[in-house]
Amino acid sequence: MRGCGYHSTVKSLTYSAFLPTFRTRSRRWRRSLAVLLVTAAAGFAWAPASAQSPNAATGPRLPTLGDTAREDLSPITERKLGEEIMRQIRRDRDYLDDDQILDYLNHFGGALVDVAPGARGETGSDFGFFAVRDPVLNAFALPGGYIGIHSGLLIAAQTESELASVMSHEIGHVSQRHIARMLGQQKQDALLPIAAMILAALAARASPDAAMGVLMGGQGLAIDRQLSFSRDAEREADRVGFQIMGAGGYDTTGMVAFFKRLQSANKVYGEMPAFLSSHPLTGERIADIQARIRETPQRQRADAIEFYLAKARARVLQDGSTTGLRDTRTTFETQLTQPQRQQQVAAQYGLAYLSLKQGDLAAARSWLDKSRASMKPKEGVLSAAPASDGGAMFAGLDLEIRLAAGQPKEVVQGAVKEAEQAVHAYPLSRALARQYAEAMIAAGKFEDATRYLRDQVRMYREDPKLYDLMAKAYSSQGKIALQHMALAESYVLAGAMPAAVDQLNFARKAGDASFYEQSVIDAREREIKERQRELKELEEKVK
The missing domain is CATH 1.25.40 (Serine Threonine Protein Phosphatase 5, Tetratricopeptide repeat)
Structure with missing residues (x-):
């Protein structure tokens, strides 16, 4: 598994160091997936896109593994491995099993995949995007096209262009099959410690100290090669992600903005020396992307309201403790005072969802009605047409309230008609499809x-x-x-x-x-x- 190159970490001598951040906190999950993760040897350190792509930008080239990489992990095997890991992830408490957020991430990510060079070629295929509950600003790619986004990253992103920069980076990892390439690299590097052991055995006849030096040198060389491979891969992922953003019509300055946000967040801990890190220094990455931006026409793209609504849901689900929900309410109330209409709409929507989670159905309905009303431009005020109307997400929350425990029978009966209309209006929404089935079951239409x-x-x-x-x-x-x-x-x-x-x-x-x-x-x-x-x-x- 490969992580997103945004979170720089030092890799230990074992491949289990590639575990994702959120899984290091879940011992139960880590135990259940230890074998798969160690064997995949591609942790959540974000793997970059291949330099071998004909569309890749010029720069340092990764080793050409060719058929060797394919033999190590074929696309079919890679997909099966990813499916098995996802089965384990879905059972973990930190898996953010929210249909509305999943819908948003998959529609948003799918649009990026559609413009990514070669993403639907040999790798197959079907990409799947999901979220995990973790405040760390990170994301990761799994074998077979599965890409996870930390809730903290979704909340921290200020624009869809910033989110696109992260997801494009991960799509690049998958499309270039870096997990297979990493396995091929590791199999080659495995010969170095073996050779060092043989030389150490010979050197031991003359000097035990010399033997130890040879042995450690061989292991160090193998580790250094792996780190170098990863850093080169990260650079390529940035470049391929930059291309995907441009092809998708997103503002490429969003990548720099998010890098700077990460750089600011990492100041608390400091950044590792370049030779110890699996990722290039953040400053180096910012400079590289800025140089490319100067050669690219600037684009402006309006953010979809779904982006803000998904952020609001993620904020509510991030921390379900009493203190966490209180802080979330305070954040939304502060957000209501901001002049931007999208921020106000999202804050009202967030308060509706928060009230639902706390069992206050009347407040949930009131806030949802206000949020929907706020989407309409005020009389006499000229407003640019919104990138979207958020209809599917509004309808979804409406149904969640109607189907909540404690609602009168007539409200539940009315939910069936509302759900049917919503499904016809938004046929691509998986969340609404499930809610339609739930409404029919709740109404006794088995x-x-x-x-x-x-x-x-x-x-x-x-x-x-x-x-x-x-x-x-x-x-x-x-x-x-x-x-x-x-x-x-x-x-x-x-x-x-x-x-x-x-x-x-x-x-x-x-x-x-x-x-x-x-x-x-x-x-x-x-x-x-x-x-x-x-x-x-x-x-x-x-x-």
Whole structure:
């Protein structure tokens, strides 16, 4: 796994040092993923984009690993590894499982991927963007196109151009397959300590001190080569990210602005010497990008209101403690006094979401209505057309309030119609699609819900929430076998294979399991067990 080159860290002698910042705080998660992370050997230190891209800017070139890198970690193997790591991440408490934020990040990131040179070529493909709860300004890339954004980074970004600079950097890492290249580099470097050990054994005959010097020198050379590879990769990631930003129409000065923000944040701890760091010095990176900006026409791009709404949700979810929520409320109240309309709208939206989380449904409704009203230009005031209207996110929060515990039956019944209209208005919103199913289940329309969910899982087979909703709908209808079969699929996507097999056994024993369903259960159990075997082989392959 590769991290975003924005957070400079010193790498230790073991590859486990490449763990992401947020995972170093989660011992349970780190234990569960230790084997995968160590074998991937590509931690969350942000890996840069390849210099071999025909569109890459001129500058230091990375070693050409060619077919060797492909053999070390093929695109298919890389994707499978990423999927397995994501299953573990989704089970961690710091995974920010918020549908609205996920929708925003994936729409925003997907637009960047569409203009990234070669991003949908050999690497495959499907990118997935997600968020983790961590105040550190960082992000990271996993094998197979999965890119994680820290909540602290989303909150700290002042413009979409700043956020685009980070995400473009990570997209560059993935599109250039730096994880495979890093593995190839490490396999080459592994020969250096071995050679040093042989020389040390020979030197020991004459002098034990000389033997130790040879041994440490060999290990040091291997480490130095890895750090040098990483620094060169980071430079290339910056350059490819710069190209993606330009192609996407974003203000490239956003990259410099964010670097300066990081530089300011790092002053508390100081920056490591260049020869010890896996990343170039921040000042060096700023100078490089500034030189490129001087040769690029300036662009202005209005930020979408969804950017500010997603930031507001992330701020509420960042710290759920009593003190954290109190500080969040104070921040929003201060934000209400700012002259920018987008800031005011986001503050009102944030107060609505905060009130919902605290169980004050009346306040949540009041603040949401104010936020929607603030989106409309005041009478007699000329205003530039907004980049977007935030309709999907407003509709999503509206449904969250309507479906909250304690709402009268008639409010829940009305949510079905509201959700149906929202889905038709915003067909690309995965969050609204799930809420539509939730509304139908809450209103007792179980047949409609299961019919709709069956269509959804055909399109989005990797969404465990859809299977959980299906299980809930089947349970309400007394369809026990189908309920356990749906839960089995949810457990598979969560990486809990033994639990999935248990659910299939429950389904097999259910009195309502038909002959056809029994056959499906048997076939699916064989597939899951085969998958378990493949995962073991995958772990061995990347060791």
